[in-house]
Amino acid sequence: MNEDNEFPEAGSADDELADDLLEEELRQAAAVLDTVPDALRQLALDAYALHDLDARIAELTFDSLVDALPVRGVPDAPRMLTFSAGEVTVDVEVTEDGLIGQVLPPRSARIEVLGGPQTARPLAVDTLGRFTSDTPPAGPFALRLRTGAEVIVTEWLRA
Known part of the structure; x- marks a missing residue:
């Protein structure tokens, strides 16, 4: 001074x-x-840990919560989602009982439901491209589709 x-x-x-x-x-x-709440910090870390640099992103092209008209008399209608990545489309129905979906055009694939690094759940895909899960996603989730050398990951959504 x-x-x-x-x-x-x-x-x-x-x-x-x-x-x-x-x-x-x-x-x-x-x-x-x-x-920063611990749960939010953990979600951010989990999402970053799951990113796949070589994967194509399947964009959400339809979400029944946003794009569909409500059906009278159906209070808890399942959520319908459509993701697109080039020529591949993944249709998914999310219910309180789990997931039902189909990969189009049908192909052999492995699908994993992502919800954190330790919670990837593999789903079997049949010859028509259909898959099911008896466990509904809890919190944010994404789907990772592996078809041979190609990896496609959907956008993350809240169940």
């Missing part, structure tokens, strides 16, 4: 130290007052 001013000159070592201390105090305050 100099005699004429109460504050150090800009760019001085004292000024840099004060900035560093203020930054550290703000980091500590944010860590206490604005924490």
Whole structure:
């Protein structure tokens, strides 16, 4: 500090130290007052761990929650989803009892329901491209389709 001013000159070592201390105090305050919930942090880590750099993304082209008209007298209609990646289409029906779907055009494939790194559940695909799961997805999920050398991953959705 100099005699004429109460504050150090800009760019001085004292000024840099004060900035560093203020930054550290703000980091500590944010860590206490604005924490990221553990569940959200884990979901982000799980989603990142599951990304597949060589996979094609199957875009959501139909979602009955958004694109369909409500049916009178059907309070809990199943959610219908359609994903497309080039010539491959995946139709999925999500119910409280699980998943029912079909890969079109029919082909031999392996499908996994993704919900976290430890929760990938493989599903059998028959010769007509159909697959089922008796376990409904809990929380965000995606499907990973493997057909020989090709890998297709759907967008992530909440069940």
